[in-house]
Amino acid sequence: MVEGSKSLDKTLLLLTELLTCPNEATALQLAEKCCLPRATAYRHLAALARHGLIFRDRNGSLLPGTMLLEVFDQADFSRRLGEVGRPVVSALAKAVGMVSHLGIFEQDMVTYLTKSEPEGEAVFTRESHQLEAYCSGIGKVLLAGLSSTELDKYLSEGAFPSLTKNTITDPHALAKEIGGVRKSGHSVDCGEIEDTLFCLAVPVVDPKGRTIAGLSVSARTQELLERDRPARLLDLQKASEEISRLLY
Amino acid sequence: MVEGSKSLDKTLLLLTELLTCPNEATALQLAEKCCLPRATAYRHLAALARHGLIFRDRNGSLLPGTMLLEVFDQADFSRRLGEVGRPVVSALAKAVGMVSHLGIFEQDMVTYLTKSEPEGEAVFTRESHQLEAYCSGIGKVLLAGLSSTELDKYLSEGAFPSLTKNTITDPHALAKEIGGVRKSGHSVDCGEIEDTLFCLAVPVVDPKGRTIAGLSVSARTQELLERDRPARLLDLQKASEEISRLLY
Structure with a gap:
């Protein structure tokens, strides 16, 4: 359970960092900002994208997800x-x-x-x-x-x-x-x-x-x-x- | 990793269900809608609240988090x-x-x-x-x-x-x-x-x-x-x- 919560917190940290980021960010920049290993960050970001909570544009920039814009x-x-x-x-x-x-x-x-x-x-x-x-x-x-x-x-x-x-x-x-x-x-x-x-x-x-x-x-x-x-x-x-x- | 991803998906499912819910929902209603045991849902919802992604009003209804409104x-x-x-x-x-x-x-x-x-x-x-x-x-x-x-x-x-x-x-x-x-x-x-x-x-x-x-x-x-x-x-x-x- 502790492991699960920690993992969860990493994902939500990445999401809120992205949402409050004044400029567009790449996955790598977000990983660095949240002090997460690249592979870990990429895995969490993939889960967020799967739920429509983040969106990757053509240049690889991450943006608030379509699900969030829709709401x-x-x-x-x-x-x-x-x-x-x-x-x-x-x-x-x-x-x-x-x-x-x-x-x-x-x-x-x-x-x-x-x-x-x-x-x-x-x-x-x-x-x-x-x-x-x-x-x-x-x-x-x-x-x-x-x-x-x-x-x-x-x-x-x-x-x-x-x-x-x-x-x-x-x-x-x-x-x-x-x-x-x-x-x-x-x-x-x-x-x-x-x-x-x-x-x-x-x-x-x-x-x-x-x-x-x-x-x-x-x-x-x-x-x-x-x-x-x-x-x-x-x-x-x-x-x-x-x-x-x-x-x- | 599979366990971690599953746990993650449950949280994000709860979040997107809440965001797309046409009316206010309680934690119990969300747990039922997502087919999650009550204790599991409550734990995930607590993590979402901790990151400002959901908000509990005085009546116990869950609403989009202040972090999301802010953005x-x-x-x-x-x-x-x-x-x-x-x-x-x-x-x-x-x-x-x-x-x-x-x-x-x-x-x-x-x-x-x-x-x-x-x-x-x-x-x-x-x-x-x-x-x-x-x-x-x-x-x-x-x-x-x-x-x-x-x-x-x-x-x-x-x-x-x-x-x-x-x-x-x-x-x-x-x-x-x-x-x-x-x-x-x-x-x-x-x-x-x-x-x-x-x-x-x-x-x-x-x-x-x-x-x-x-x-x-x-x-x-x-x-x-x-x-x-x-x-x-x-x-x-x-x-x-x-x-x-x-x-x-």
């Missing part, structure tokens, strides 16, 4: 999500030849963090701009990730104006749609924003299974929601897991 | 500091029969979080209001807690208008004064805001030794800065340590 600092969290997600979204868009978006839920809207648009596949969205949640693929997976209380609030407060003949405007129908998304693990936008825009979206989840973002692909033909759905869902799920793996 | 959420941190500090400041004021303040550094000013005013000992300050840092006791300990870069910035940007004949208005004299505070561990306000107001202040520090607040007592006579100084400093230091102990 405490929405601005830093969004920035990191956008940065980490960009190459994955870009690779997905290129591989399937479709527009791909990564977005989060903010003030009852979807904020687009990252957009990748292969040549000839333009849509009207813009990064950092917001769009209604009730009529978009990403919006629906984000709504499905809310607690029942939050979703009830959204559904009771909102007006859901019709944008096309397919837009779901009735709160009860919307509640049923979101229930379906929760069960199937993905959502569709069947021409609900524009008559000829079709989207398929999946959630990006954190290690606790909470939805932190939505990832979508969009096309001008309905094939995406029919014949091509299984293959594109697989692509989306792989990309979503990749983003989550890079973040935590 | 990530200034508003929650200030609120907790004010709440935890209030009874200590009040007891100090009562014991010494003087006005006592607890304040933090915000936007180059001192924000008063807590004030306790024994009968017949009125001063003009008000809780949640701000006052200049350069001419107050709390302000000087807060300035002494800044990094050299931050202090240089403050001294080079500020205008330091004279409020009484004793106000230190020259940046070089102020730099020397702050240097003295760093060495002695306490500051004085010798009639620098009002001709007949004298203050003695000490820092409140976190477990890493960083200054998180200033604590002062004020009197209408200069005795506080002369004959009574050693005794009042001891009172202040005890109260400061008590606040820090309650916070982390």
Whole structure:
């Protein structure tokens, strides 16, 4: 027990040193600051990273973990999500030849963090701009990730104006749609924003299974929601897991 | 090593469960959620509390630790500091029969979080209001807690208008004064805001030794800065340590 406590204290010392460090630090610098042998420090830091409590950026600098940003600092969290997600979204868009978006839920809207648009596949969205949640693929997976209380609030407060003949405007129908998304693990936008825009979206989840973002692909033909759905869902799920793996 | 890692993972699991828990949780609830024996969970939670990573409120609920608030959420941190500090400041004021303040550094000013005013000992300050840092006791300990870069910035940007004949208005004299505070561990306000107001202040520090607040007592006579100084400093230091102990 004493051994366990000592080991624990070393880990927590490394974590609090990192959090209170005025500048970025490397694993080696932290090991030295905490007077720990390098191998010991690396082992403890690996455990902290495994739980999303520290984050290693591309230069090897250690930063507060995504789990902590998620809880405490929405601005830093969004920035990191956008940065980490960009190459994955870009690779997905290129591989399937479709527009791909990564977005989060903010003030009852979807904020687009990252957009990748292969040549000839333009849509009207813009990064950092917001769009209604009730009529978009990403919006629906984000709504499905809310607690029942939050979703009830959204559904009771909102007006859901019709944008096309397919837009779901009735709160009860919307509640049923979101229930379906929760069960199937993905959502569709069947021409609900524009008559000829079709989207398929999946959630990006954190290690606790909470939805932190939505990832979508969009096309001008309905094939995406029919014949091509299984293959594109697989692509989306792989990309979503990749983003989550890079973040935590 | 495997045993050590397992133990570590249990602690970090408890921490991340607590951070991502939508409501307040008790130690028992967390133990159950993480499927840990009660005694094991309590031991791990004690280690987390020891490092300021979790905080137990008066009802036994566990909350994100003050160390984490300090880094990530200034508003929650200030609120907790004010709440935890209030009874200590009040007891100090009562014991010494003087006005006592607890304040933090915000936007180059001192924000008063807590004030306790024994009968017949009125001063003009008000809780949640701000006052200049350069001419107050709390302000000087807060300035002494800044990094050299931050202090240089403050001294080079500020205008330091004279409020009484004793106000230190020259940046070089102020730099020397702050240097003295760093060495002695306490500051004085010798009639620098009002001709007949004298203050003695000490820092409140976190477990890493960083200054998180200033604590002062004020009197209408200069005795506080002369004959009574050693005794009042001891009172202040005890109260400061008590606040820090309650916070982390």
